[in-house]
Amino acid sequence: MxxxxxxxxxxxxxxxxxxxxxxxxxxxxxxxxxxxxxxxxxxxxxxxxxxxxxxxxxxxxxxxxxxxxxxxxxxxxxxxxxxxxxxxxxxxxxxxxxxPDDSKGKEVREKVGKVVQLASPLGKLTGLAGFDSSSMIDKLGQLIAGGSSISAALKSAEESLKKxxxxxxxxxxxxxxxxxxxxxxxxxxxxxxxxxxxxxxxxxxxxxxxxxxxxxxxxxxxxxxxxxxxxxxxxxxxxxLPPLREKQASVLFEQMLDKVIEQTTTRIEDGDRLRILKVYETTLRHRLQTPRAIRRFLAQVDAFWSTVNGEIDFCDFLILTWLRTFEPSTYRAVQEHRAALTGGDVYERLFQRDHKGTKQYWIELLDSAGIPAKDREKVLELLADLFIPIRSAMRNSDYNPAFYDEIAARQGVGHEDYFDRYFAFTVTSDDIPDAMVQIALSADPVDADETATIALSRLRQRMLDDSFRAGRKVTAAVEDNPALARPAVRLICWAARELQLSEAGVADPWPISALASATLARVPNRQLGPLLEELTEDINGLDFLGSLAARLTGMRKRAGRDDAAELEWSAALDPILRPRLESRVRDEVEPSGRIGDQVANLIWSWRFIDVSSCQSFCRELVDRTDLVTVLSQLMPRNHGQDGETLWVSPLRRASLVALFGLDYLGDLESYGDAPDIPDWDDARLPDSPENRTNRARASLKAAHQESPDDEA
Missing domain, CATH: 3.40.50.300 (P-loop containing nucleotide triphosphate hydrolases)
Structure with missing residues (x-):
């Protein structure tokens, strides 16, 4: 074919x-x-x-x-x-x-022509293109004058045809x-x-x-x-005409499917093929019972697949094409329920457990879409193959969120990162092709060709615009090719610093931290040490990895458990990070005691990683200036809901003790004239030198009033 x-x-x-x-x-x-x-x-x-x-x-x-x-x-x-x-x-x-052109054929033509002349209405005859009206009227008059009739003409034509x-x-x-x-x-x-x-x-x-x-x-x-x-x-x-037997239809479907795969150079694994054939047998074949239906369906697959080949799952695309071709109302309904079907809606994903209600909702939706009752279960099973929430409803069972990761791994429509590609028939402008991520991470940042340069530029932009989504793509690329872990970590460190700069030096966004932790866990052991040495030589890399290590230390203390993969890379980082943090902080703090924003971040990371050394240094700074001056430069700052306004927040007693030690805080009663902190949940002021100082004094006053039940 x-x-x-x-x-x-x-x-x-x-x-x-x-x-x-x-x-x-x-x-x-x-x-x-x-x-x-x-x-x-x-x-x-x-x-x-x-x-x-x-x-x-x-x-x-x-x-x-x-x-x-x-x-x-x-x-x-x-x-x-x-x-x-x-x-x-x-x-x-x-x-x-x-x-024929012989005498018999000519005779038949003549006799048949006379039948046509007699049978045709005069008005219609004269209006036909290519006919001479006056000549035709003359001939018709001759026929009538000669007593010709349609019956006689037909009989004459029949006699000639017999010959x-x-x-x-x-x-x-x-x-x-x-x-x-x-x-x-x-x-x-x-x-x-x-x-x-x-x-x-x-x-x-x-x-x-x-x-x-x-x-x-x-x-x-x-x-x-x-x-x-x-x-x-x-x-x-x-x-x-005998209808197609099931075996014939199945063979024809496979033959045409193989041709589509061959012509589009589609990579398909044995498991994918088995899944396609299972879906065909259970559902698709009921609407693919003629050669034309099979051809029409696979022509639709072939028509659009080349635009997304390698960027989505072939079997999922096949199923959605079947819906688009034979059940367009259901296809539109799927589009309209994007968040609920992909787990993008947090409420749907975490709290909705009404499986019976969900199933009934989709049954009614399919009914309104015109799906006959006998076909609704089949269509629902088809949708359950694609989307976890419908599968949960059909099986009356909850599925672990890790199933969404499996869908993402095969670029399935049931994951929010890939859903839009199936309906746009392309990788949309707010997305980045998976193949481009691979190219970007494989590129030589110093000597990259034009294609790699464009890919790296786009990936960097996506990391800044949508850290969650782009980060998942980076993680997936590393899972497919662990050799990309090193450039992936470099990219993440770069993105973390760019986001910090865009947010006036606040702590790194947590999606970037989670991404870095997952990526570092995939770096081969023999490459881990040299990579961490390389990254911590730069203040930006040191800042990011220090924040990451500090965050994981705090999380482990609160959760009371360790992740084996995290322990492996953090254990390799610790002996590198401790001396480099102290050395960099001491080098960057000015003799006057002035602390820059990025150095303040390093101090907070150091505080989690090596409390004793960090306390000694902070005390040195207090000796150079005073407690309020030092503390005001270390006050945490965060963005407001508008994403632009920077707020300075107070510190609790435990954080002050960790920075300076209880014995070094001095007479906290001396800050009794500082303003009170009325509400710790919303204790923020717009960032300014004056408000930092006020918040430092207020924190010291509040620390005097707090109970010392946790000063670690």
Missing amino acids: SQENLFSDDPVEHVEEDQLDRVSYVEHVAAVMSRVRQQGTASTVVAIIGSWGSGKSSILSLVQAKLPDSWLMARFDPWGYTDVTAMMFGFFGELSSVL LDSPVLMVIDDLDCLEPEELLMVFRLIRSLGRMPNLYYLLSYDERTLLDVLMRTELAFNDQRRAQEYLEKMVQVRLD
Whole structure:
């Protein structure tokens, strides 16, 4: 099967192209036509009856090829004419075109032409393009004056047709595509004018559709029984086309599927193929029961797959294409429920456990989409294959959030990072192709080519714009290729610093920290030490890794447990980080005791990692200046809800003790004139030198009032 065949609906014209093992059926039809001919010259109507897309047109072509050369083949396409008169001329024109050029053929043409002249309304005749109106009127006058009648002309034409040495086969395909008036005209042509000796008919149609058309004619008046009786009167021999057997349909589907995979150079694993075939057997095949339906479906897959190949899951795309092609209302409903289906809606993901209600909701939604009751379970199972929430509802079972990670690993539609790609048929502008992430991380930052430079630039921008989403892509790339862990960590450190600068020096965003921890855990052991040495040589890398190590230390204390992967890389970091933090802080703090914002971050990290050394240094700073001056420079600052306003927050007693030691805080009662902190949950002031000092004094006053139950 060629690519051209997949996208076209052209019939098979040669037996060698037949994929459905219908040679025996074609031979049977040809044998029937021969027997009809052998029984006499009386005109006979034979009909091949099958559903739309079942291959009737291909059967007609193969039968024509199978019949001996003694048959004269005419093909009449009635839907190509604008009115019934033109259709009649076309009918007899096709008949005339296949007649031999000998004397017998010329005689038949002449006799048939006279029938056409007599049967055509004068007004219509004179309006036909290419006809000389005055000449036609003269000829018609001569016929009338000579006493000619339509009956006499038909009898004369019949006598001439009997003399032909060869039978004529008039093939009329797709009768079910005609309008009611056109269909009646074709039948009247066959019944009244076309039932001539040596003229046989081979029709094809979908019976149910044809009856629907007949019922809309004045002949049947919406009476199905009357329409059926009329059809039986017209057709002498009906040859029902056997439907595709399940095995035939399955083989044809696999053949066409393989062609799509081959033509699009799609990488597909054995497990993916098994999943596709399972979905086909359970659901897809119920709407893929004709060659045309299978071809149409896979043509839709092929038409768009090349734009997203490598960026989404092929099986998921196949399923969604089936929905888009055969159940468009359900396809639209899926789009409208993006958050609920992908776990992007936190409420849906964490709190909704009403599986029975969820299932009923989707059943009602499918009902409103016009899905028959007998098909709803199948469609729901199809959706359950794609989306965790529906799977949970169908199985009445909760699924661990880790299942979303599995969906992301195969680039599935059920994950929020990939959902939009399936419906946009591309990687959207607010996203980054997975392949580009691989290129960016593999690039040499010093000597990268143009493609790699563009990829790295885009990945960096995505890291700043959407750390969550881009970070997950980086993690996935490292999982696929652990060799990318080193450049990934470098990228994360860079992004952390850029985000800090954009937020006026606040602590690193937690998504970046989580990403760094997960990525460092994937760095091979032999590369871990040299990488950490390299990163901590720079103050930005030291700042980020120090904050990361401090955060993990605090989390381990609160959670009371350790993550084995985190322990491995943090253990390698600790002996590198301790001396470098102290050395860098001492080098960066000015002799006057002034502390820069980034150095303040280093001090807070140092406080978690080496409390004793950090306390000694902070005391040294107090000795140079005073406690309030030092503390005001270390006050934590955070962004407000608008993402722009920077606020300074107070410190609790435990943090003050960790920085300076209880014995070094002095007489805290001396700060009794400082303002109170009315509400610790909202104890923020806009950042300024004055407010930092006020918050430092207020924190010292509050520390005097707090109970010393936890001073570690």
